[in-house]
Amino acid sequence: MLPDFVIDILKAYKVEQLAVRLKSSRWEEKDLVFCTQYGRYLEPSHIVDDLKMYLRRAGLPPIRFHDLRHSAATILLGMGVNVKVIQELLGHENVNITLNLYAHALQVMHKQAMDDLNRLFRNDDSF
Numbered sequence: 001m002l003p004d005f006v007i008d009i010l011k012a013y014k015v016e017q018l019a020v021r022l023k024s025s026r027w028e029e030k031d032l033v034f035c036t037q038y039g040r041y042l043e044p045s046h047i048v049d050d051l052k053m054y055l056r057r058a059g060l061p062p063i064r065f066h067d068l069r070h071s072a073a074t075i076l077l078g079m080g081v082n083v084k085v086i087q088e089l090l091g092h093e094n095v096n097i098t099l100n101l102y103a104h105a106l107q108v109m110h111k112q113a114m115d116d117l118n119r120l121f122r123n124d125d126s127f
Helices: 004-023 044-057 067-078 083-090 095-101 103-121
Strands: none
Touching: 067 083, 067 095, 067 103, 083 095, 095 103
16 A cells, blocks of 8 residues: 555656657566666666665765665654554564564654653643
8 A cells, every 4th residue: 555645656657657668669668667768677776876866965864775664664653653554564574573673763752752741741831
């Protein structure tokens, strides 16, 4: 399952890809979503280089491609998404794997929960 905004982006990309495909006399149909301008497989090193370029343009530090998966899981945890849902999205065999891998994010969430409780019971209007 994907969020609607990702589906919209993929649909737009498909239209762009069709235009490229129609212009190319060297297109090789391999039924790929992401491919070269000729329909061929992308080189992993090019994907890594592109990620580095986009991160640099955004003023972000370099990360490994696999770190995107960890970032997504951490963001979902921070959003309060149920850990079981995150476990299923990541494809972990059981929820304990997810909990062990993302314990650091849960610690931050625990602190936030305690801060929220403090504000609530101290009648702090900033809650």
